Amino acid sequence: MVPLFDEEATVAPLVEKIRECLGPAHTWELILVDDGSTDSTAAIATELGRRDPRVRVLQLARNYGQASATQAGFDHARGRVIVTLDGDLQNDPADIPRLVDKLHTGFDLVLGYRQRRRDKLLTRRIPSGMANYLLRWITGVKIRDVGCSLKAYRGDLVERLRLYSDLHRFVPALAASYGARIAEIPVQHHPRRRGKSKYGLSRIPKVLADFLTIKMIRSFREQPLMMMGLAAWAAFGLGIVFAATAFLMPSATGTDAVVFVGAALLWMGLGCHLVLLGLLTDMIAREHYRTEDNEWALLEAG
Amino acid sequence: MSELRLLSTESQEPDANAGPVEFDVSVIVPVTERPGDLKALFEKYSEALESAGHRCEFLFVVEPWYRGIADALRDLPAFGRTLHIHQAAQRMGQSALLRIAANRCRAPVIVALPAYRRLDKAVLPDLVQRIRGGAAVAAVCRWPRRDSWINKTQGYMFNRLVGRLTQGQIRDVACGVTAMRREVFQRLPLYGDFFRFIPILALREGYGVKEVLTPQDAADAGPRLYGPGVYLRRFLDILALIFLLHFTEKPLRFFGLIGSVLVAGGVGVTTWLFAQRVAGQGISDRPMLLLGVLLLVLGFQAIALGLVGEIIVHLHASRRTSYRLAQDDQQAQL
Numbered sequence: 001m002v003p004l005f006d007e008e009a010t011v012a013p014l015v016e017k018i019r020e021c022l023g024p025a026h027t028w029e030l031i032l033v034d035d036g037s038t039d040s041t042a043a044i045a046t047e048l049g050r051r052d053p054r055v056r057v058l059q060l061a062r063n064y065g066q067a068s069a070t071q072a073g074f075d076h077a078r079g080r081v082i083v084t085l086d087g088d089l090q091n092d093p094a095d096i097p098r099l100v101d102k103l104h105t106g107f108d109l110v111l112g113y114r115q116r117r118r119d120k121l122l123t124r125r126i127p128s129g130m131a132n133y134l135l136r137w138i139t140g141v142k143i144r145d146v147g148c149s150l151k152a153y154r155g156d157l158v159e160r161l162r163l164y165s166d167l168h169r170f171v172p173a174l175a176a177s178y179g180a181r182i183a184e185i186p187v188q189h190h191p192r193r194r195g196k197s198k199y200g201l202s203r204i205p206k207v208l209a210d211f212l213t214i215k216m217i218r219s220f221r222e223q224p225l226m227m228m229g230l231a232a233w234a235a236f237g238l239g240i241v242f243a244a245t246a247f248l249m250p251s252a253t254g255t256d257a258v259v260f261v262g263a264a265l266l267w268m269g270l271g272c273h274l275v276l277l278g279l280l281t282d283m284i285a286r287e288h289y290r291t292e293d294n295e296w297a298l299l300e301a302g
Numbered sequence: 303m304s305e306l307r308l309l310s311t312e313s314q315e316p317d318a319n320a321g322p323v324e325f326d327v328s329v330i331v332p333v334t335e336r337p338g339d340l341k342a343l344f345e346k347y348s349e350a351l352e353s354a355g356h357r358c359e360f361l362f363v364v365e366p367w368y369r370g371i372a373d374a375l376r377d378l379p380a381f382g383r384t385l386h387i388h389q390a391a392q393r394m395g396q397s398a399l400l401r402i403a404a405n406r407c408r409a410p411v412i413v414a415l416p417a418y419r420r421l422d423k424a425v426l427p428d429l430v431q432r433i434r435g436g437a438a439v440a441a442v443c444r445w446p447r448r449d450s451w452i453n454k455t456q457g458y459m460f461n462r463l464v465g466r467l468t469q470g471q472i473r474d475v476a477c478g479v480t481a482m483r484r485e486v487f488q489r490l491p492l493y494g495d496f497f498r499f500i501p502i503l504a505l506r507e508g509y510g511v512k513e514v515l516t517p518q519d520a521a522d523a524g525p526r527l528y529g530p531g532v533y534l535r536r537f538l539d540i541l542a543l544i545f546l547l548h549f550t551e552k553p554l555r556f557f558g559l560i561g562s563v564l565v566a567g568g569v570g571v572t573t574w575l576f577a578q579r580v581a582g583q584g585i586s587d588r589p590m591l592l593l594g595v596l597l598l599v600l601g602f603q604a605i606a607l608g609l610v611g612e613i614i615v616h617l618h619a620s621r622r623t624s625y626r627l628a629q630d631d632q633q634a635q636l
Contacts, residue, residue, distance in 0.1 A: 058627060058629070059628040061626040071624060164551050164624040165552045166552070206552075257586040259587060260586060281613050285617060
């Protein structure tokens with residue numbers, strides 16, 4: 001399954017390479033998802049699909065972004081194992097059989113990690129290294145390379161994932177929160193030869209917001225009220241510090257500390273507000289989790 | 303269907319015994335604000351459509367306070383044309399009226415008109431032709447404008463503001479005359495005041511929107527000034543539209559941006575005060591401290607609200623599709 005956005009230069013060679021690497025050893029289909037490209041990607045992909053019945057083309061009505069494109073591919077995939085890779089030839093299709101073999105040794109999700117990255121140091125590799133570190137720290141999932149698109153999924157994991165917004169970057173964290181067993185193997189990484197990269201530094205604040213979201217979603221599944229509760233305690237704590245200052249100050253210095261009383265009240269107000277928000281979120285989620293089954297991974301393993 | 307009880311319907315249909323009639327155009331007219339001469343509107347527009355060879359039906363959906371207008375329409379000699387009048391029993395709002403009418407349309411092409419004459423009648427067949435030619439939505443852009451300068455300036459500002467959100471693909475959002483395929487209409491999230499932004503909502507769903515340039519009808523040229531409440535509501539509409547277009551799936555980016563600006567301000571103020579305190583200046587009598595803490599508190603609240611939004615989006619994600627395939631479109635056209 002390959003999401004494509006303005007990759008007219010690489011589609012045809014990519015399909016050719018995948019065809020070579022998979023050969024007759026597996027029964028396979030290739031899903032090309034055209035994410036509203038403005039160049040001739042869609043036309044080329046459609047033509048390729050006409051020539052080979054194993055190549056299926058999904059054309060999205062406009063540019064929805066990689067997460068929705070990936071989700072569209074998931075929704076239409078029929079395989080028991082689903083492999084995703086980038087459309088820019090930076091991943092090597094030759095790694096696909098190795099990922100699939102690893103998956104069959106008892107994993108739900110096998111990630112590729114890029115051993116020697118062939119990208120620009122300052123704008124690509126350093127931010128990505130920091131992102132990897134942050135994600136590991138926030139989600140507790142030990143993953144070396146979050147940004148690598150080459151991944152193999154078991155079909156029934158895919159049925160449970162719902163990708164939207166920019167959540168494709170956090171698939172391992174999401175999968176882990178469903179109890180998936182995750183493995184990593186090294187894969188090859190080629191420099192970009194054709195086409196141009198669509199990422200830049202401008203995405204950093206967005207990624208930071210997404211980190212917070214993913215933390216919230218994960219912690220919420222496990223301990224509802226936890227995040228809001230912690231934040232509320234912190235706010236109450238600060239309120240108490242200010243209140244104590246206001247209480248002790250007049251006797252120590254003889255000045256009036258009405259400002260500190262005000263600050264204490266504001267912090268405590270925030271604390272109350274956060275507790276109420278936590279309860280509200282809990283209420284919104286309760287109905288949802290009652291109907292959802294989280295035990296599929298255990299059942300499969302047993 | 304609670305909606306049915308709220309609605310009384312009367313229809314004029316020629317020879318109902320002759321079996322079901324095949325329409326190719328449904329014209330819907332919600333009557334909510336400053337209705338003009340609806341009789342003339344009905345006659346002119348239906349004549350234009352018929353002379354272009356279309357079988358059309360007209361649906362008027364009328365808010366309760368225009369009962370008189372509904373009565374007048376009922377007495378209209380329809381000359382063998384099909385005319386439905388739906389009278390709401392309580393206030394519905396224009397979006398709801400449009401939805402009600404669209405659910406009752408029988409033709410594959412829907413044309414939505416405001417309840418006053420805005421354009422030359424020749425534009426209707428032209429719009430329908432665009433839809434038949436494969437466009438999902440055809441919207442009218444009034445040009446040249448024959449209007450008072452007040453209306454021109456207001457319209458210019460509104461369209462500039464909103465048009466930017468579409469990267470200039472739609473130049474006259476305020477016009478309100480649109481034609482579209484029926485299933486397109488049914489996919490649009492039409493509620494509240496979003497009826498104003500139908501072409502933009504269609505773009506968001508990934509449909510192609512064609513603009514048709516038409517001179518404005520001279521009958522539409524009277525200067526209009528509204529109360530301050532109306533302008534405030536328009537402003538809120540635009541805000542809601544921006545949120546819908548950019549942040550529906552990522553509320554934290556919106557709230558988080560506001561929150562981090564507030565928190566940054568709060569951190570700035572409190573750090574400055576802290577530095578002064580270290581330098582030996584007392585801060586216990588400085589209201590500035592309150593401002594700093596207030597900014598921090600508001601910022602954290604905004605971020606927390608954004609997180610609640612993210613949870614809501616996440617929980618709903620499993621029940622909706624966040625994309626639409628272009629293939630579905632091609633099937634609909636065939």
